[in-house]
Amino acid sequence: MEYSPLHKSPKKEDNLQVLIIPIEPGIVSMRGLSPKRLRFELEYALERGSTDNSFLFTNNKNSQQDKQTAILVHPPGAIYAEVFLPALDDALSDGCQKLKVVVGHVNPNRVKLLKKLKEAYPSLELISSNPGAKLLKELWTQHKPLPPGSQEENAIQEPPFPTLNIIRQEQEFIINNKYKLKLIPAPTPRWPGGLIAFEEELGLLMSDKLFAAHICTTKWSESNRVSTEEDRRHFYDCLMAPMESQVATIVERLEELDIKSIAPGHGPAIETSWRSLLNDYRRWGEGQQQALIKVVLMFASAYGNTAAIADALANGLGRTGVRVESLNCEFTPANELINAIRGADAYLIGSPTLGGHAPTPIVSTLGTLLAEGNREKPIGIFGSYGWSGEALDLLENKLRDGGFEFGFEPIKVKFSPDAAMIKTLEETGTLFGRKLLNTKKNQQRRATGGMTASRSDPAVLALGRIIGSLCVLTTRKGEGKEALSGAMIASWVSQASFTPPGLSIAVAKDRAVGAMLHCGDHFTLNVLAAGRHTQPMKQFLQSFPPGADRFAGLNIDISPEGQPILPEALAWLEGCVKQRMECGDHWLIYAEIKNGKVLDSEGLTAVHQRRTGANY
Secondary structure (H helix, E strand, O other), X not given: OOOOOOEEOOOOOOOOEEEEEEEEOOEEXXXXXXXXOOOOOHHHOOOOOEEEEEEEEOOOOOOXXXXXXXXXXOOOOHHHXXXXXXXXXXXXXXXXXXXXXXXXXXXHHHHHHHHHHHHHOOOXXXXXXXXXXHHHHHXXXXXXXXXXOOOOOOOOOOOOOOEEEEEOOOEEEEEOOOEEEEEEEOOOOOOXXXXXXXEOOOOEEEEEOOOOOOOXXXXXXXXXXXXXXXXXXXXXXXXXXXXXXXXXXXXXXXXXXXXXXXXXXXXXXXXXXXXXXXXXXXXXXXXXXXXXXXXXXXXXXXXXXXXXXXXXXXXXXXXXXXXXXXEEOOOOOHHHHHHHHHOOOEEEEEOOOEOOEOOHHHHHHHHHHHHHOOOOOOEEEEEEEOOOOHHHHHHHHHHHHOOOOEOOOOXXXXXXXXXXXXXXHHHHHHHHHHHHHHHHHHHHHHHHOOOOHHHHOHXXXXXXXXXXXXXXXEEEEOOHHHOEEEEEEEOOEEEEEOOOOEEEEEEEOOOHHHHHOOOOOEEEEXXXXXXXXXXXXXXHHOOOOOOOOOXXXXXXXXXXXXXXXXXXXXXXXXXXXXXXXXXXXXEEEEEEEEEEEEOOOOOOEOEEOOOOOOOO
């Protein structure tokens, strides 16, 4: 493929670009490139930048039909407007005056760009699903709240709302007497207005959020599945896992299509191994279905901030093996909501504050929860606010007065969560999940008289005789206020290679530090000394509150890559993660050793003796 020159932002600090990638005559991909992390949201945590992929069906120069109309599928958000609009103008055929836009999902940032398109193309027509149309109309004139007592000096003149074509069922468009564009509604709680586009002649599935990965790349497609598997799995865990049942239904429908390649809204296309990706989505979802504990997560989100909080809490819960069922209160039928509440082991409810009030769907959901919820099951509330937080006060007061027990203190985030808050939210979700699991285990112990099969299994007893060295894994990412740190006691450690020197570490999925050990991340492994390991063990085995600094008050040194070193260690090794493999309830991390040093040549390594392989 020959790509057109990049359209670059004049602001060097933005470093945003748009690349035109020809697909077939009359079809191009407009790829927005962002080498930097765009937002402090969970799915961007790998910090590999991202792409925003749009698809433009232009007029075939040899065609005499409908020369003045083009169709744009899945436009980006307003952050790309400065580079996207000139690129779109260059890509359109001469004389094109009318633009139709397929809106795959709706959020405030995307609506901002649609307003700019309306100004540039007065005859703009939007194509959306029925829930998407509702959101478009709500967001078109909606603005973030101003500080109390302030007034807008000048009323914002919005462009008139465009012509709207609503897709209520699957619908097909013929383009240039050649291409057949099928639009498939794909609603999920996170994106109730979801709409997927499929070009039948090429077998090109423009899947929007499904199968996406945040990777900044100029290559049209991935080289192989392994090269992007970690990124696509991370995106799934962050956003798709809490919607597993809805996502599985959509994937089942997509398998009926004659797909030849998948082009998601973020990341490179999948050409040769799309079938294995669909199988991965099914396999990842099966893990959710097998969970013994289910938490129902109910929310509404005006600007996406409350949804971002919900994502982080759900991700933390998911690490413990707890299943999260996500429900968007604005689009969930009453009977579905009642069944979810009755079948849940715990409840989470989140709300923004709009004009000093909770949205009507949240108030309705609160009433249902008070009527149908079990007071013996814990609850948590969360939400975002601009200048006040009345909605969260309402939820807290009504639920406390209603006799519900809170699993954690109410979470109130002003505007959008930053990186530190995202980490705190994840750890809050994990802690909540562990409490639910411990309650379940205690109930099982009482039912079996305190004996479990795994602890009496001869093979498991033998497994416990494997001895591991006692170490403290430490890691840090970012600078200044954006710096994040983590640590854990590690005893499942082994040298894994000579050339290059490498080691493997098993990290339980519910460990908070696991989120900081993806490919490319650095860490330090501090090997503890026998006889001097008690204090470090005590420090890092204690239960830290969510978001706490694991190194507060400690005297630490810094490795060449900026990682924490414990001076009292016997030796330290600095590693860079190269591979990450899922192994049951643990991640197996393989890292190449970059630096290291023996701090006490006379000391001996502290080791951990176990009686059983059923626990640490």
